[in-house]
Amino acid sequence: MTALLEAYTEKIKTSEIRSDAAQAAIASHLDHLAQKLETREQRGTIGRFLKKNSTAKGTYIYGDVGRGKTMLMDLFFANLQVKAKQRIHFHAFMQDIHRRRQVLREADVVAQIALDLAKQAQVLCLDEMQISDIADAMIVGRLFQALLAHGTVIVTTSNLPPSQLYKDGLNRSLFVPAIKLMESNFDVMSLASPTDYRLGRVKAWESFVTPLGAKADAHVQGIWQRLTDVEKGEPCEIPVLGRNLHVPESAHGCARFTFADLCEAPLGPPDYLALAARFQTLFVERIPVLKTSQRNEAKRFVLLIDTLYDARLHLVASSAQPPERIYPQGGHRFEFARTVSRLQEMQSAAWWGQKIAET
Numbered sequence: 001m002t003a004l005l006e007a008y009t010e011k012i013k014t015s016e017i018r019s020d021a022a023q024a025a026i027a028s029h030l031d032h033l034a035q036k037l038e039t040r041e042q043r044g045t046i047g048r049f050l051k052k053n054s055t056a057k058g059t060y061i062y063g064d065v066g067r068g069k070t071m072l073m074d075l076f077f078a079n080l081q082v083k084a085k086q087r088i089h090f091h092a093f094m095q096d097i098h099r100r101r102q103v104l105r106e107a108d109v110v111a112q113i114a115l116d117l118a119k120q121a122q123v124l125c126l127d128e129m130q131i132s133d134i135a136d137a138m139i140v141g142r143l144f145q146a147l148l149a150h151g152t153v154i155v156t157t158s159n160l161p162p163s164q165l166y167k168d169g170l171n172r173s174l175f176v177p178a179i180k181l182m183e184s185n186f187d188v189m190s191l192a193s194p195t196d197y198r199l200g201r202v203k204a205w206e207s208f209v210t211p212l213g214a215k216a217d218a219h220v221q222g223i224w225q226r227l228t229d230v231e232k233g234e235p236c237e238i239p240v241l242g243r244n245l246h247v248p249e250s251a252h253g254c255a256r257f258t259f260a261d262l263c264e265a266p267l268g269p270p271d272y273l274a275l276a277a278r279f280q281t282l283f284v285e286r287i288p289v290l291k292t293s294q295r296n297e298a299k300r301f302v303l304l305i306d307t308l309y310d311a312r313l314h315l316v317a318s319s320a321q322p323p324e325r326i327y328p329q330g331g332h333r334f335e336f337a338r339t340v341s342r343l344q345e346m347q348s349a350a351w352w353g354q355k356i357a358e359t
Contacts, residue, residue, distance in 0.1 A: 003079035004031045022193040023068045030076040038081045058154040062161050063191030065253035065280045069157040077125045086121035090129045091234040094136050114146030126156040131166040133239050141178025208347045209318050216318040223316050228252045240274045253280040259287045263300040272304050276311035287319035290327040298327050302339050309342045
């Protein structure tokens with residue numbers, strides 16, 4: 001048994017994870033890939049560049065949130081005995097690419113970036129690949145093609161198969177060659193586990209915490225780390241009607257905001273719908289008690305919760321008061337009664353999944 005499979009089996013033995021046939025199939029595939037890469041390194045064929053006609057294809061793992069995609073990729077990366085390797089979140093990767101483009105002055109800047117990257121990493125692991133804007137869409141295809149030409153093997157995770165990336169995006173036809181490139185050069189594998197394991201890390205009653213303060217902040221931070229496996233998420237931008245909506249932190253299907261970010265800023269239904277389409281869990285921190293004069297803030301909060309409720313999203317929130325005391329008086333108090341009811345329902349075990357109440 002190799003190091004990767006030993007590590008995976010040990011996680012099962014220690015009850016850190018459950019035995020899962022879909023995960024085991026991906027682990028076996030990544031194990032074979034690791035063996036190929038390590039064998040070539042031992043033979044001296046990886047050194048500065050892999051051979052262009054290498055038999056080691058990249059791997060594209062997709063599936064719903066919480067199925068174990070990142071865990072498997074991280075096991076692969078941690079146990080891979082190859083010196084020139086890099087593991088990075090896709091958003092951070094693209095930010096680095098854009099930074100390099102601004103610095104370099106070469107005629108074919110993407111080709112130069114790919115050359116530099118290939119020198120640093122002959123195995124590149126990209127977590128949570130998503131294409132949300134035309135700038136990234138235009139770069140990814142050319143960049144991947146150049147990296148493959150230099151022999152870099154790419155392992156990536158995503159919630160979507162390649163064919164669904166940048167769906168309905170502006171000028172998506174220009175991204176289609178990149179999709180075909182991935183489908184031809186990567187082993188595209190679906191992690192079709194029926195269980196969202198991350199949800200089992202949160203008890204339903206923990207999802208709405210009061211009052212505000214250091215204890216509440218620590219509580220929310222703990223849930224964030226249980227759901228995302230990271231201390232701090234990556235910022236990202238979501239295109240909405242020709243502009244960008246800034247997301248302060250995002251990771252593994254979760255997005256994190258303050259109440260001020262979402263309800264004091266001039267946002268509306270298109271923004272909240274875009275968030276609901278992109279994420280599965282929303283963190284909204286530091287909800288205040290709303291004054292009578294804060295009609296706009298109250299209205300936005302009503303719209304936000306209605307949108308999350310209709311999309312069946314999970315909500316983790318910290319608030320100065322329980323739902324029924326957030327907006328005791330004001331012009332939208334009758335609408336807010338529905339919001340209170342929905343907030344209470346969204347804390348239930350049934351909303352999060354019945355088993356969560358038992359964890």
